[in-house]
Amino acid sequence: MDFLNAIVALANYVLVPGIAYGSQLAIGALGVTLVYSILRFSNFAHGDTMAFGTMIVILVTWWMQGAGMSLGPLPTALIALPFGILGCVALVLITDRTVYRFYREQKAKPVILVIVSMGVMFIMNGITRFIIGPDDQSFSDGPRFIISARDFKEMTGLEEGLGIRTTQVITVVTAIVVVALLFWFLNKTRAGKSMRAYSDNEDLALLSGINPERVVMMTWIIVAALATIAGTLYGLDKSFKPFTYFQLLLPIFASAVVGGIGSPLGAIAGGFVIAFSEVTITYAWKKVLEYLLPEELEPSGLVQLMSTDYKFAVSFVILLIVLLFKPTGLFKGQSTT
Amino acid sequence: MTDTVKNTLLFALVFTLIIISGFFQGWNNAMFILNMGLISAVMALGVNLQWGFAGLFNVGVMGFVALGGLAAVLVGMPATPGAFSAGGPGVILALLLGAATIIAAVLAFKRMVPGRNRNLAITAILIFGFFVFRGLLDPSVALIESVNPAATGYLGGLNPGSEDTYRDNGLIMLIAWPVGGLFAAGAAWLIGKAALGLRSDYLAIATLGIAEIIIAVLKNEDWLTRGVKNVVGVPRPVPYELDLQNSAAFVERAASLGFDPVEGSTLWVKLLYAVLFAIVLGILFWLSQRALNSPWGRMLRAIRDNEVAAEAMGKDVTARHLQVFILGSAICGIAGAMMTTLDGQLTPGTYQPLRFTFLVWVMVIVGGSGSNLGAILGGFLIWFLWVQVEPIGLFIMNIITSGMAEDSWLRAHLIDSAAQMRLMTMGVIMILVLRFSPRGLIPEK
Numbered sequence: 076m077d078f079l080n081a082i083v084a085l086a087n088y089v090l091v092p093g094i095a096y097g098s099q100l101a102i103g104a105l106g107v108t109l110v111y112s113i114l115r116f117s118n119f120a121h122g123d124t125m126a127f128g129t130m131i132v133i134l135v136t137w138w139m140q141g142a143g144m145s146l147g148p149l150p151t152a153l154i155a156l157p158f159g160i161l162g163c164v165a166l167v168l169i170t171d172r173t174v175y176r177f178y179r180e181q182k183a184k185p186v187i188l189v190i191v192s193m194g195v196m197f198i199m200n201g202i203t204r205f206i207i208g209p210d211d212q213s214f215s216d217g218p219r220f221i222i223s224a225r226d227f228k229e230m231t232g233l234e235e236g237l238g239i240r241t242t243q244v245i246t247v248v249t250a251i252v253v254v255a256l257l258f259w260f261l262n263k264t265r266a267g268k269s270m271r272a273y274s275d276n277e278d279l280a281l282l283s284g285i286n287p288e289r290v291v292m293m294t295w296i297i298v299a300a301l302a303t304i305a306g307t308l309y310g311l312d313k314s315f316k317p318f319t320y321f322q323l324l325l326p327i328f329a330s331a332v333v334g335g336i337g338s339p340l341g342a343i344a345g346g347f348v349i350a351f352s353e354v355t356i357t358y359a360w361k362k363v364l365e366y367l368l369p370e371e372l373e374p375s376g377l378v379q380l381m382s383t384d385y386k387f388a389v390s391f392v393i394l395l396i397v398l399l400f401k402p403t404g405l406f407k408g409q410s411t412t
Numbered sequence: 413m414t415d416t417v418k419n420t421l422l423f424a425l426v427f428t429l430i431i432i433s434g435f436f437q438g439w440n441n442a443m444f445i446l447n448m449g450l451i452s453a454v455m456a457l458g459v460n461l462q463w464g465f466a467g468l469f470n471v472g473v474m475g476f477v478a479l480g481g482l483a484a485v486l487v488g489m490p491a492t493p494g495a496f497s498a499g500g501p502g503v504i505l506a507l508l509l510g511a512a513t514i515i516a517a518v519l520a521f522k523r524m525v526p527g528r529n530r531n532l533a534i535t536a537i538l539i540f541g542f543f544v545f546r547g548l549l550d551p552s553v554a555l556i557e558s559v560n561p562a563a564t565g566y567l568g569g570l571n572p573g574s575e576d577t578y579r580d581n582g583l584i585m586l587i588a589w590p591v592g593g594l595f596a597a598g599a600a601w602l603i604g605k606a607a608l609g610l611r612s613d614y615l616a617i618a619t620l621g622i623a624e625i626i627i628a629v630l631k632n633e634d635w636l637t638r639g640v641k642n643v644v645g646v647p648r649p650v651p652y653e654l655d656l657q658n659s660a661a662f663v664e665r666a667a668s669l670g671f672d673p674v675e676g677s678t679l680w681v682k683l684l685y686a687v688l689f690a691i692v693l694g695i696l697f698w699l700s701q702r703a704l705n706s707p708w709g710r711m712l713r714a715i716r717d718n719e720v721a722a723e724a725m726g727k728d729v730t731a732r733h734l735q736v737f738i739l740g741s742a743i744c745g746i747a748g749a750m751m752t753t754l755d756g757q758l759t760p761g762t763y764q765p766l767r768f769t770f771l772v773w774v775m776v777i778v779g780g781s782g783s784n785l786g787a788i789l790g791g792f793l794i795w796f797l798w799v800q801v802e803p804i805g806l807f808i809m810n811i812i813t814s815g816m817a818e819d820s821w822l823r824a825h826l827i828d829s830a831a832q833m834r835l836m837t838m839g840v841i842m843i844l845v846l847r848f849s850p851r852g853l854i855p856e857k
Contacts, residue, residue, distance in 0.1 A: 116613065117613040117614075117616070117617065119616075174843055174847075177847060185612070185613060186467075186469055186612045186613065187846075189469070189612070189613050189616060190773070190777065190846065191843065191846055193471075193770055193773060193842070194774075194839045194840075194842035194843040194846060195839065195843070196770070196839070197766070197770065197774075197835050197836065197838050197839025197842065198835075198836055198839030198840060198843070199839075200766065200835050200839075201832060201833065201834070201835035201836025201837070201838075201839060202836060204829075204832035204835065205829045205832045205833065205836060206829070208828070208829065209832065318764075321765075321766070322624070325617070325620060325621050325624060328617045328620075329617075329621075332614070332617070376550070380542075380546075382632055384628050384631060384632050385625070385628055385632070387621065387624040387625055387628055388624075388625045390621070391618075391621035391622070391624070391625055394617065394618070394621065395606055395607065395618060395621075398607070398610055398614055399606065402610075
């Protein structure tokens with residue numbers, strides 16, 4: 076019994092939140108990694124692209140809620156998602172046309188593009204704050220839990236409850252669908268293959284008649300869609316605040332680099348590595364250990380390795396270790412030296 | 413038009429802007445812009461040293477600025493009675509053991525034969541060290557934080573005065589500024605050892621992370637900084653307004669110049685700060701200028717422009733990068749200590765990367781990367797805009813919305829959002845400069 080309780084407590088506090096957070100990071104990191112492999116720079120504006128897309132989803136959601144539309148048990152935001160993606164695609168394409176294209180034609184060094192993306196970050200952040208304000212917004216509706224901790228306890232008779240939130244299930248399902256679609260697109264369609272070709276060897280791709288501007292445009296469209304989806308899922312699961320999205324940049328970069336930047340598979344793996352490390356290191360293990368250890372060995376403290384505020388430190392340390400010891404990441408991305 | 417004339421005009425323009433703002437918004441406000449402009453110029457000098465001279469992409473400025481602020485507290489505040497005897501030795505021992513753990517792990521990595529044994533040994537050292545570290549640190553921290561938690565609850569600093577008299581030793585803050593530089597330099601050494609040599613955008617991500625970690629430490633380690641409870645009442649190297657208003661001689665002198673005692677005292681204090689900051693800025697500018705035109709500066713620029721060629725000429729690229737990374741960060745640390753002194757308080761919750769890292773970058777880029785004078789100009793100009801965009805935005809919004817109905821929600825929203833125009837303006841300025849004048853206002857020669 077104690078062993079089961081320990082497993083349930085572990086699932087409730089570590090596994091389920093970790094999987095949901097990992098999916099969100101993975102989709103975010105996919106966006107960063109795609110920009111990196113096609114446009115060849117680290118996009119500092121990615122967090123704010125996520126925030127912008129999510130903001131449109133929120134606005135449309137509010138309007139739909141006002142108009143009385145709903146998806147029954149699912150959050151209304153899911154119907155609003157396509158609108159958010161469209162808005163985000165529009166913004167990103169305008170940005171590319173007015174800002175990035177100039178540097179692409181000049182063949183500017185990647186570091187210049189990174190600095191330019193810092194400027195874009197400022198503007199996107201400003202637009203988001205200008206429209207929706209800097210405060211916390213909550214836009215999730217429908218039932219909060221699929222199984223609440225109390226129901227679980229009643230069903231199983233265990234002492235520990237396992238609560239699974241609707242948003243967590245939606246996150247995981249959406250993530251699987253999105254990733255499957257993306258891989259199908261990259262591996263099976265002509266457009267996806269031309270993107271991979273362009274990423275592998277630009278000159279050879281140009282030689283075989285691939286239109287670079289088309290590849291870049293497709294990349295931005297996909298990146299905007301991924302960013303909006305990741306942002307919306309994160310916002311549904313936690314809450315939406317422009318500054319938090321900016322801060323997500325660090326774990327997202329860490330995920331992309333850990334997996335091997337430029338490798339989509341790596342981005343997904345990296346997302347889960349980062350998410351689980353953050354959750355396990357900042358989780359107070361007292362509860363789980365109480366069930367597992369004999370009474371005399373029970374810990375007196377919380378057995379929390381680090382306080383929750385140090386979660387950035389966790390993703391950072393992992394990032395640094397990977398950069399120093401395995402610069403190509405887990406999945407042989409482009410070298411980082 | 414020669415360069416000198418153009419540069420003089422540019423500086424004259426910025427100072428005219430500040431003076432105009434003085435006429436419209438009051439001299440206190442103008443002096444505030446000037447003081448923060450001086451501090452921003454120092455930060456921009458530091459970033460320019462790293463980016464403009466050496467091409468190092470550091471987006472962790474916020475962390476170094478915050479470390480400078482920490483130094484201001486640790487030097488300027490009085491020691492909390494009983495706090496050090498309660499937990500001080502425990503904390504120091506824990507920190508030493510923590511450092512020893514890391515050194516042991518590094519030694520194991522360097523000395524042992526690569527393979528599974530080495531990995532196991534390193535993991536064992538780190539895990540064991542971590543638990544010993546936490547086991548020693550936590551109880552001592554609890555002891556320190558339980559000493560008068562409402563008012564202090566932290567170790568305090570090195571100010572020899574007591575709770576009541578420490579403000580008299582305000583000049584100690586002048587020592588705190590270089591100490592802030594030392595703190596930042598120490599952190600930069602650690603980071604540089606690990607992260608320099610990575611590709612430029614990875615260095616950026618790494619420094620971004622470091623800055624977040626430093627802020628997290630300042631927010632959470634209450635025994636060191638009181639965390640989000642803030643340290644207020646940091647002493648100052650200049651007199652207090654109240655003392656001035658109580659001094660008959662000062663009131664008389666202010667009256668003879670046409671100021672009432674309150675305004676006169678606040679202006680005098682800000683003016684003294686401005687003089688101190690200007691001296692620091694002057695010294696750092698002179699040093700940077702000397703460095704830029706020395707063989708060392710030429711070597712750095714050679715490395716920046718072509719790393720491979722410089723290495724072929726026998727230059728030690730990594731060592732030079734480390735050197736300039738440390739120096740630039742130290743300058744940011746000095747600026748951070750000055751800023752905390754000016755504010756009179758350390759508030760870890762207010763350090764935001766957009767304000768302390770990316771804004772400084774806008775300053776350097778607008779001013780002209782690689783040019784010290786440009787960095788200083790950018791510091792003043794961008795800081796001025798950062799402060800003034802909000803009232804200007806409000807003014808514009810009021811004009812735009814003047815035709816709308818009084819109770820229009822759009823009007824209310826637009827006026828509320830005017831405060832958010834800052835970030836957008838900074839982004840637009842940065843992108844426009846990068847596009848149309850990538851060398852900045854005062855280009856590198």
